Amino acid sequence: MPTRFSPYRSRPRRAPDGHQTGDIGDLFSVPESTVTSAESSAVSRARTLGTVRICAAAIVLVLFGQSLRLQIASGSLFREEAESNRIRDLREYAPRGVFLDRFGTPLVQNIPAIDLVADPAFLPEDLAPIFTALTHALPDRNARELQDRIRALDRRAGSPIPVLEDLTHKEFLAVNARATELPGLRVETTAVREYRGNGTFAHALGYTGKLSAEEREQFPSYLLTESVGKTG
Numbered sequence: 561m562p563t564r565f566s567p568y569r570s571r572p573r574r575a576p577d578g579h580q581t582g583d584i585g586d587l588f589s590v591p592e593s594t595v596t597s598a599e600s601s602a603v604s605r606a607r608t609l610g611t612v613r614i615c616a617a618a619i620v621l622v623l624f625g626q627s628l629r630l631q632i633a634s635g636s637l638f639r640e641e642a643e644s645n646r647i648r649d650l651r652e653y654a655p656r657g658v659f660l661d662r663f664g665t666p667l668v669q670n671i672p673a674i675d676l677v678a679d680p681a682f683l684p685e686d687l688a689p690i691f692t693a694l695t696h697a698l699p700d701r702n703a704r705e706l707q708d709r710i711r712a713l714d715r716r717a718g719s720p721i722p723v724l725e726d727l728t729h730k731e732f733l734a735v736n737a738r739a740t741e742l743p744g745l746r747v748e749t750t751a752v753r754e755y756r757g758n759g760t761f762a763h764a765l766g767y768t769g770k771l772s773a774e775e776r777e778q779f780p781s782y783l784l785t786e787s788v789g790k791t792g
Contacts, residue, residue, distance in 0.1 A: 611612035611723055653753050653786060668765050670751040674732045676724035680713045683744035687711065697734040698724075710745075719783045720748070722770065750787065764792055 574745065600692070630638065659667040684690070687710060695703050701724065709723050727747065737749050755762050768787040771779070782788065 575693045635640050666753045671754045673752045674727040677720040677748045679715045680715045693738045
């Protein structure tokens with residue numbers, strides 16, 4: 561192996577016993593095995609860093625491609641699913657009290673009633689199929705007036721809105737039979753007050769009714785389908 565030149569190397573000296581001693585340059589020389597090990601370690605670190613960079617770039621590209629697929633390729637599909645994924649608020653109304661005379665005869669009591677209500681947020685854009693189904697289910701009702709009510713509904717309303725009140729039992733069965741053809745519409749059972757003597761004592765006992773516009777502002781937590789006490 562050729563001898564490496566070092567500016568610190570001086571002429572060898574001999575000890576009194578005849579053996580050759582080292583010089584000061586030997587203190588600053590680096591063994592070749594140490595240099596080779598350091599170079600190998602640096603190459604290994606560079607390869608590892610390159611592999612990590614390639615993996616990171618691949619992950620970024622995959623995520624970017626997936627984002628493009630979700631936002632552009634399948635964006636309309638997910639938008640339609642999100643529009644149909646809503647929460648419907650169903651409430652159970654507490655019945656109002658019954659008034660009895662001293663003999664236990666009811667002066668006013670509750671009787672069930674059936675209303676047709678709409679959930680505007682669930683109504684489709686094309687209302688023609690709904691109008692056709694309603695015409696067949698409710699032939700005795702004014703179709704034009706019913707259609708105008710549904711068209712005038714505010715689609716941004718989050719609470720149900722009454723469309724038709726006091727359905728007969730026959731109409732209730734007909735609407736229920738076409739429930740799949742009436743998205744956004746449903747029947748709801750409520751209670752109305754029945755007075756003894758054809759309402760002779762209604763002014764004294766009080767009566768109920770749907771919310772007016774002024775009452776809606778005064779009681780914002782009430783739904784438009786609820787009946788509230790008016791007077792008495």
